[in-house]
Amino acid sequence: MSDQPYYEHHVFFCLNQRQPGERTCCADKGAQAAQEHAKKRIKQLGLSAPGKVRINKAGCLERCEEGPVVVIYPQGTWYTYVDKEDIDEIIDSHIVGGKVVDRLKI
Amino acid sequence: MSDQPYYEHHVFFCLNQRQPGERTCCADKGAQAAQEHAKKRIKQLGLSAPGKVRINKAGCLERCEEGPVVVIYPQGTWYTYVDKEDIDEIIDSHIVGGKVVDRLKI
Numbered sequence: 001m002s003d004q005p006y007y008e009h010h011v012f013f014c015l016n017q018r019q020p021g022e023r024t025c026c027a028d029k030g031a032q033a034a035q036e037h038a039k040k041r042i043k044q045l046g047l048s049a050p051g052k053v054r055i056n057k058a059g060c061l062e063r064c065e066e067g068p069v070v071v072i073y074p075q076g077t078w079y080t081y082v083d084k085e086d087i088d089e090i091i092d093s094h095i096v097g098g099k100v101v102d103r104l105k106i
Numbered sequence: 107m108s109d110q111p112y113y114e115h116h117v118f119f120c121l122n123q124r125q126p127g128e129r130t131c132c133a134d135k136g137a138q139a140a141q142e143h144a145k146k147r148i149k150q151l152g153l154s155a156p157g158k159v160r161i162n163k164a165g166c167l168e169r170c171e172e173g174p175v176v177v178i179y180p181q182g183t184w185y186t187y188v189d190k191e192d193i194d195e196i197i198d199s200h201i202v203g204g205k206v207v208d209r210l211k212i
Contacts, residue, residue, distance in 0.1 A: 006169075006184060010177070010182075012118065012164065050168075054168060056118075056165055056166075057165030058162055058164050058165070059163030060162075061162065062160060063112075073116070074182040076116075076179065
């Protein structure tokens with residue numbers, strides 16, 4: 001068994017969808033488009049592979065009021081985001097550059 | 107900001123469902139029942155909370171042929187399982203006891 005993580009960065013986007021009138025949810029704040037954008041970008045960068053990066057869909061991560069949220073493991077870094085530019089900054093700074101994006105961290 | 111992880115054990119079950127004839131998938135091997143069982147058991151143990159444990163649904167974790175699979179972060183430990191007894195062993199040993207279940211680790 002290796003001590004290397006299976007993915008260097010395993011990224012989980014909360015895509016949870018709630019019904020109208022229920023507690024707020026990430027799906028109502030553009031989570032699906034953000035996840036698809038991240039997945040496409042990581043693939044374009046050639047980082048989509050074991051030992052590198054995996055962009056994942058996830059059910060409710062239970063930080064709804066702080067959403068939309070994404071968590072990157074094994075670092076355990078949580079982010080919120082507004083738009084694709086925020087996602088790009090997380091990819092460029094955290095994933096590619098190894099530097100946490102403080103302004104988006106929660 | 108705290109260095110403590112938001113969840114001590116963040117558990118992601120792959121629930122990916124593929125169409126018949128496609129590559130094998132976790133959903134065809136009891137993944138949904140396993141995830142529901144784990145979620146219920148963690149709640150019964152009083153461990154379902156920030157700072158403790160979160161049992162999550164996830165999309166394809168891309169280790170299909172080794173499935174059904176589950177990954178526990180931030181430890182980054184991957185397991186396969188067959189039945190609820192395996193899930194209980196992962197909960198009792200890894201999550202409650204802090205001891206990796208070598209026979210199920212992948």
